[in-house]
Amino acid sequence: MSLSVRTRLLVVLAVALVLAVAAVFYIRGAAARTTPSAPAASKAVTLDAGPALLTVTDRHIATVSTMDPAGPRTVSSVECVRAYAAGGTGVCLQPATPWTYKMVVLDRHLAPVRSVDIPGLPNRARVSASGRMIGWTTFVGGDSYNSGGFSTRTGILDTASGTLVSSLEEFTATHDGREVRSADRNFWGVTFALDDNTFYATMSSGGHRRLMKGDFAARTLRSVADNVECPSLSPDGRRIAFKHAIDGDPTRGWRLSVLDLGTLAVTPLAETASVDDQPAWLDGSTIGYTLRQADGRPDVFAVPADGSGTPRLLVPGAESPAALGVATGPNG
Amino acid sequence: MYLSTITRPTAAKGRGAAFVGGNVLALGTVSLVTDVSAEMVTAVLPLYLVLGLHLSPLAYGVVDGVYTGATALLRIVGGYVADRVRARKTLAGFGYALSAVAKLGLLAAGRSLAGIGFVVAVDRMGKGLRTAPRDALITLSTPPSELGRAFGVHRTMDAVGAFLGPLVALGVLAWSGQSYDAVFVTSFLVAILGVAVLVLFVRERDPLAAPPSASPVRVREAAALLRSTDLRRLFLAAALLGVATIGDGFVYLMLQRRTEIGLLWFPLLAVGTSLGYLLLAAPLGVLADRIGRRPVLLAGYAALALTYLLLGAPIGGWPLLVGALAAYGLYYAATDGVLMALAGPVLPDALRATGLALVQTGQALAYLVSSVLFGLAWAAWGPTAAVLMAALVAVVAGGVTAGLLFHKGRLA
Numbered sequence: 001m002s003l004s005v006r007t008r009l010l011v012v013l014a015v016a017l018v019l020a021v022a023a024v025f026y027i028r029g030a031a032a033r034t035t036p037s038a039p040a041a042s043k044a045v046t047l048d049a050g051p052a053l054l055t056v057t058d059r060h061i062a063t064v065s066t067m068d069p070a071g072p073r074t075v076s077s078v079e080c081v082r083a084y085a086a087g088g089t090g091v092c093l094q095p096a097t098p099w100t101y102k103m104v105v106l107d108r109h110l111a112p113v114r115s116v117d118i119p120g121l122p123n124r125a126r127v128s129a130s131g132r133m134i135g136w137t138t139f140v141g142g143d144s145y146n147s148g149g150f151s152t153r154t155g156i157l158d159t160a161s162g163t164l165v166s167s168l169e170e171f172t173a174t175h176d177g178r179e180v181r182s183a184d185r186n187f188w189g190v191t192f193a194l195d196d197n198t199f200y201a202t203m204s205s206g207g208h209r210r211l212m213k214g215d216f217a218a219r220t221l222r223s224v225a226d227n228v229e230c231p232s233l234s235p236d237g238r239r240i241a242f243k244h245a246i247d248g249d250p251t252r253g254w255r256l257s258v259l260d261l262g263t264l265a266v267t268p269l270a271e272t273a274s275v276d277d278q279p280a281w282l283d284g285s286t287i288g289y290t291l292r293q294a295d296g297r298p299d300v301f302a303v304p305a306d307g308s309g310t311p312r313l314l315v316p317g318a319e320s321p322a323a324l325g326v327a328t329g330p331n332g
Numbered sequence: 333m334y335l336s337t338i339t340r341p342t343a344a345k346g347r348g349a350a351f352v353g354g355n356v357l358a359l360g361t362v363s364l365v366t367d368v369s370a371e372m373v374t375a376v377l378p379l380y381l382v383l384g385l386h387l388s389p390l391a392y393g394v395v396d397g398v399y400t401g402a403t404a405l406l407r408i409v410g411g412y413v414a415d416r417v418r419a420r421k422t423l424a425g426f427g428y429a430l431s432a433v434a435k436l437g438l439l440a441a442g443r444s445l446a447g448i449g450f451v452v453a454v455d456r457m458g459k460g461l462r463t464a465p466r467d468a469l470i471t472l473s474t475p476p477s478e479l480g481r482a483f484g485v486h487r488t489m490d491a492v493g494a495f496l497g498p499l500v501a502l503g504v505l506a507w508s509g510q511s512y513d514a515v516f517v518t519s520f521l522v523a524i525l526g527v528a529v530l531v532l533f534v535r536e537r538d539p540l541a542a543p544p545s546a547s548p549v550r551v552r553e554a555a556a557l558l559r560s561t562d563l564r565r566l567f568l569a570a571a572l573l574g575v576a577t578i579g580d581g582f583v584y585l586m587l588q589r590r591t592e593i594g595l596l597w598f599p600l601l602a603v604g605t606s607l608g609y610l611l612l613a614a615p616l617g618v619l620a621d622r623i624g625r626r627p628v629l630l631a632g633y634a635a636l637a638l639t640y641l642l643l644g645a646p647i648g649g650w651p652l653l654v655g656a657l658a659a660y661g662l663y664y665a666a667t668d669g670v671l672m673a674l675a676g677p678v679l680p681d682a683l684r685a686t687g688l689a690l691v692q693t694g695q696a697l698a699y700l701v702s703s704v705l706f707g708l709a710w711a712a713w714g715p716t717a718a719v720l721m722a723a724l725v726a727v728v729a730g731g732v733t734a735g736l737l738f739h740k741g742r743l744a
Contacts, residue, residue, distance in 0.1 A: 003532075012529055015524075
């Protein structure tokens, strides 16, 4: 290195300046490209029972008529990353600060009733058919010092008693009659039964992702079946729609399937694209779910729950579907 | 501030007042800048994958976990090649440049999980390649008596960069209207600055040091390293340190449960440890030069055992939180750089990078095995029994290490 120290310093300062200018230009350009277009609330969105489908459109709660799901929608000013509603109660996972999120319970006019700060990134949200029980899942991990892997936190709120379980890891979980205590336990994807006490969720441990049946009052969970993720209980309470890891290996994608709780028989549905979503029952025989295009834009699809037929595009440019009170049962 | 110190290395040497050598400061600056760049991406990657690309959390685990073992082995390759062509600066620079380019690769990969996995792998390869040559450069440009201090200063600067990275990323996100692309591009530009500092200010060899030996290094000589009793003992000590380590994830998980602090504050546990490491690394490095590196390293084992004991003890709340985090930060500060400072003088100059890579890889692989075993112990006996057993393992490992290192008292 024959350059003098002064020359080298000047060079590095010049390099730093050029890089800084480039960074500022790019950041300002990005800011100009991503200026959010806040959709104005054209009409008041309500969670009243009716032939309507709730979705999240451009990060805002919106409803659309089930008669014309691709038609005009009513977009609210409530911003949510994930949302769900049933029994006149809504749940919305929304930003609390630019870096943290909160779970907000909404009444039928979308007014906030209660909010709970949640750790990590919003992943799943559900409300029981009566509107009493709320469940949510966040994805925690990847903070810069936590090397390797990820973890999830699943919480449940009983809006009637006010009981808050901030993580299902507090519950006692058993598999084949033995308590599972390993530190790698992760829970996600809650769905509630009609009694507002029984619920189902996925527990991952030791490379298995099992369907667990939970008892909220007794604070227990026991395993029901293997390789079941993101369960969604049917209105009649006898079937579970879920995402089924292909050959038990989630890195190969998931097949949307339905499990009969009586026989434990699994029926793959007509959708062959990999679905990474917690499905929702739109009625007693139809499953709704979100699929993403190559650029990440979401669309809501529907497919028959018995494995027949073909998938059809229901609501373009939307996600987080929930049927609002089509007089069906649990979880819409 | 670093740069102005570098401008007068000879003058400082003349006064005998330089705290560490110019090359160490230059390498520290490179690490600081590069860590800002790296941690910017690490901090937003989960956000990007889950909320930006809407990939599943599991996908993140796959991206994150697959390449750990490969990186450990690549370190040895990086170390050996650097020694072989006697171009540690070039190889370190190649590693830094590879990681810089990987930042732009994130833009090109789009939503392809395979693409993102490949880009992350390239980034890790860069890190694997550069670590041993960089540490070798530090040892080669520092008198053996001041190695503890040199590594202490270097690791402190590194930690400062890791601290600033997430803050810079959050600032860029806020300013750009939540554009992840802006974070990646900024991270790339920052990484380029790091490479520029390396190219301009890092020297392959201290001009005052002895000229290198003439014959090139061969694999056989590198293998012969393992026959050196001193290095074998150090390699064992590093592996034992790995065995005694159960991993940050478990430590923070237990702390969170025992202190019942809100889950929201969970990430701050790592910040607390990091702060302790940042504050203690340089003072402990200086202390290691004064009273000897072996006692400081053994104090690190004691701090680790104390951390585990606190986690298993019937206490809770703030005393546990502060005590355990302080002890854990102390453990990192007393072992990480000090182990390298201990290894440096034992290794022949020509095989410095290879030897350091062996020691680091031994520790990393032993840790991987140990964390899996701890997970099994947790499942079988519950967290309290498992962590008390880990404390026992740390004490035994510390005792064996003491026996190894004080045997005939040859190591510095």
